[in-house]
Amino acid sequence: MRFDRQIQMPQIGEQGQQRLAEASVTVIGAGGIGSPALTYLACAGVGHIRVVDSEAVNEADLNRQFLYGAGALGKSKAHAACARLGADYPDLVFEPVAERITAQEAARLIGRPQVIVDCVDTIEARLAVNAYAMRAGLPLVEGGVAGFGGFAMAIDSASPCLECVMPPVKLKERESPVLGAAAGVIGSLEAIECVKILLGIGRPLYGKMLKYDGLRCRFTLIDLHINERCTQPHTGACDAAPARA
Numbered sequence: 001m002r003f004d005r006q007i008q009m010p011q012i013g014e015q016g017q018q019r020l021a022e023a024s025v026t027v028i029g030a031g032g033i034g035s036p037a038l039t040y041l042a043c044a045g046v047g048h049i050r051v052v053d054s055e056a057v058n059e060a061d062l063n064r065q066f067l068y069g070a071g072a073l074g075k076s077k078a079h080a081a082c083a084r085l086g087a088d089y090p091d092l093v094f095e096p097v098a099e100r101i102t103a104q105e106a107a108r109l110i111g112r113p114q115v116i117v118d119c120v121d122t123i124e125a126r127l128a129v130n131a132y133a134m135r136a137g138l139p140l141v142e143g144g145v146a147g148f149g150g151f152a153m154a155i156d157s158a159s160p161c162l163e164c165v166m167p168p169v170k171l172k173e174r175e176s177p178v179l180g181a182a183a184g185v186i187g188s189l190e191a192i193e194c195v196k197i198l199l200g201i202g203r204p205l206y207g208k209m210l211k212y213d214g215l216r217c218r219f220t221l222i223d224l225h226i227n228e229r230c231t232q233p234h235t236g237a238c239d240a241a242p243a244r245a
């Protein structure tokens with residue numbers, strides 16, 4: 001009954017819901033973007049969600065990181081997020097990993113999920129996640145937020161990757177100002193992209209960047225191209241990625 005409203009959609013149905021129940025996703029970053037992304041992946045019924053975040057909850061997080069209340073101050077975000085979501089969705093498995101993503105540890109910390117959802121806030125961590133996803137042949141949903149807007153994109157081995165679009169795209173640095181609701185938009189977009197990739201439906205944002213400007217009420221879809229100077233292997237479609245629509 002819980003998932004009835006989405007099972008009614010022909011793109012999902014009973015079969016798609018079962019596929020989501022058996023799916024595994026790793027979400028990196030349980031902050032402003034991670035809170036809505038994790039919440040909506042749980043709402044969709046994704047069966048196994050690993051949450052990677054090394055930080056503890058502090059007071060400046062509470063205006064947008066709605067997985068945490070004042071009672072979570074000082075606690076590990078990975079553990080607090082899993083405890084909160086696990087209480088609401090007892091049939092789903094949430095696995096906390098309270099460690100910092102680095103290039104050296106990415107494989108161990110991320111594992112081999114069907115989709116990686118990146119919600120981190122440093123360029124260094126983004127590039128480490130991007131490099132692991134490309135090397136491992138795993139689809140990656142990427143997103144970032146600053147001020148009243150942000151961006152989302154999807155990456156696989158056949159598409160342009162994050163390294164391809166840097167430096168032309170200026171990514172958010174840690175502690176940059178952000179409106180909580182803008183993080184909500186981007187986290188929600190990332191959850192939708194993840195569900196589409198898991199089910200092999202629609203057109204994921206492979207080779208595209210969707211930019212959102214909340215002040216001007218504007219979504220812009222930008223075509224991306226593989227950069228010949230990119231050091232990542234652009235070998236072909238990911239093993240785990242369903243056929244593109």
Ligand SMILES: [Zn+2]
Binds near residue numbers: 161234
């Ligand atoms: Zn690349």
